[in-house]
Amino acid sequence: MSxxxxxRRAARALERDVGAIPVPAPSVAVARARRHRARTVAGxxxxxxxxxxxxxxxxxxGNPESSPPAPDAISPDAMELQHFDAVRSLxxxxxxxxxxxxxxxxxxxxxxxxxxRVQRCMGRLxxxxxxxxxxxxxxxxxxxxxxxxxxxxxxxxxxxxxLPDTPYQRYLxxxxxxxxxxxxAATEELGNLQACGRNADVTDLRAEVSDxxxxxxxxxxxxxxxxxxxxxxxxxxPCLRARGYAVTVDADGEAAPVTxxxxxxxxxxxxxxxxxxxxxxxxLADCLEPLVAARTTAHRRARETFxxxxxxxxxxxxxxxxxxxxxxxxxx
Amino acid sequence: xxxxxxxxxDRLADPAAISLVPPARSRDEDFAEFFxxxxxxxxxxxxxxxxxxxVAEELTQEALSRAYRHWGKISGYDNPGxxxxxxxxxxxxxxxxxxxxxxRALAGVWSRREETVELESADxxxxxxxxxxxxxxxxxxxxxxxxxRSVSDIALVLDIxxxxxxxxxxxxxxxxxxxxxxTEEEQP
Numbered sequence: 001m002s003x004x005x006x007x008r009r010a011a012r013a014l015e016r017d018v019g020a021i022p023v024p025a026p027s028v029a030v031a032r033a034r035r036h037r038a039r040t041v042a043g044x045x046x047x048x049x050x051x052x053x054x055x056x057x058x059x060x061x062g063n064p065e066s067s068p069p070a071p072d073a074i075s076p077d078a079m080e081l082q083h084f085d086a087v088r089s090l091x092x093x094x095x096x097x098x099x100x101x102x103x104x105x106x107x108x109x110x111x112x113x114x115x116x117r118v119q120r121c122m123g124r125l126x127x128x129x130x131x132x133x134x135x136x137x138x139x140x141x142x143x144x145x146x147x148x149x150x151x152x153x154x155x156x157x158x159x160x161x162x163l164p165d166t167p168y169q170r171y172l173x174x175x176x177x178x179x180x181x182x183x184x185a186a187t188e189e190l191g192n193l194q195a196c197g198r199n200a201d202v203t204d205l206r207a208e209v210s211d212x213x214x215x216x217x218x219x220x221x222x223x224x225x226x227x228x229x230x231x232x233x234x235x236x237x238p239c240l241r242a243r244g245y246a247v248t249v250d251a252d253g254e255a256a257p258v259t260x261x262x263x264x265x266x267x268x269x270x271x272x273x274x275x276x277x278x279x280x281x282x283x284l285a286d287c288l289e290p291l292v293a294a295r296t297t298a299h300r301r302a303r304e305t306f307x308x309x310x311x312x313x314x315x316x317x318x319x320x321x322x323x324x325x326x327x328x329x330x331x332x
Numbered sequence: 333x334x335x336x337x338x339x340x341x342d343r344l345a346d347p348a349a350i351s352l353v354p355p356a357r358s359r360d361e362d363f364a365e366f367f368x369x370x371x372x373x374x375x376x377x378x379x380x381x382x383x384x385x386x387v388a389e390e391l392t393q394e395a396l397s398r399a400y401r402h403w404g405k406i407s408g409y410d411n412p413g414x415x416x417x418x419x420x421x422x423x424x425x426x427x428x429x430x431x432x433x434x435x436r437a438l439a440g441v442w443s444r445r446e447e448t449v450e451l452e453s454a455d456x457x458x459x460x461x462x463x464x465x466x467x468x469x470x471x472x473x474x475x476x477x478x479x480x481r482s483v484s485d486i487a488l489v490l491d492i493x494x495x496x497x498x499x500x501x502x503x504x505x506x507x508x509x510x511x512x513x514x515t516e517e518e519q520p
Contacts, residue, residue, distance in 0.1 A: 003508050007477035010458035014478065018376040026367035032397035
């Protein structure tokens, strides 16, 4: 069979496969775009800063002793399937909710369950498999930055958001110098791992969760037009400019006012990587504070309204997720 | 490699279909049409390059979200679909890098050195082999074989020169043949 025939066959199979998936409503993308706007100025600015800084920063392995303590550091201990609060996870209002969602939300649940299934499957095949890392760390690739609502973390960790002195950091350091070379046995083991992974996915309730989350994001996005939020948002760019950052406003007038590589670092920004990260983190946190406060108030009010309108639906979803956790636990 | 007739998934992005829609639509109506016609082809392309449907859908939605954010500008382009694909391919590359880090972490649990841990590999061998090619070769081949795009189209999407596309396609096909275990005699 030629490459062309292989390609045609593979393309047809993929077309059939993808042709069967439901096309979501365009409002999904609209809600995401609004969420991007809602989640900031800060998101745009800090992401750009992070990129700029990452260009000039030397990647360090991290020195736990010299790093500032992370507030409420996440503990990457053994994986556990935990029940979680659907309201808090889906209808996030503040930094604590965002942290909660990342650590215990539905995505964390599914990822944890998936890796537990792989782990158990490998165990049945006789491999000594240590506990994997928590879902949050696998999802975030080890980076602990928890959203730009989290001003405490931004100040303490800087914009790089590395979590110091965690088992995960040490684990990644150890990976930089792997010991054993590949062997046929290791290859066989890898094949087993792949086989175990094929049946490990957990997709239950994903659509239902997404639906509620998207509606919540639309509700949150609507809060951006509230005068208190809009006024607070308008203070961010001037605040950053006052601190020496070059900031421009989005030309189309409807996205976040600061986007697209438009932020330059002020003169006198520390050259040292960590000091620079912290300095920018503190500036951003300071400038974001009024906006985050306004949003938290608005989002809390929006959550009350949302619950009044969709309380029964959320309760049903909570029950379904509880049932899912119980079922996954029973598999172990 | 000449202009191949567009078929398959690309039919969903047929400009003729768009022309049936009356003019003077609102910005959102315009975007909704773009979303509906581009969604599945984009998911297919991302699936081919990432190997994961869920990831592909996530990337597609992100790319379309970015399209919406800049719709005022993009809708004026001759080929907004090319813009979308360029964004999507960049997102796919970022996603693969992130996954590679995770895979290395997982592999390290079993004292592995360089193997790729592919936890979802139930798709066709062809795409599996394609994903192991250098990034640009894989992108060129996916656009060619999946979307039946011409060299000039691919050059437009990837923002590279046509001769470069030809080189990537040629080398990519040879690498595919080797990866699929095909002999030279089996090549057309």
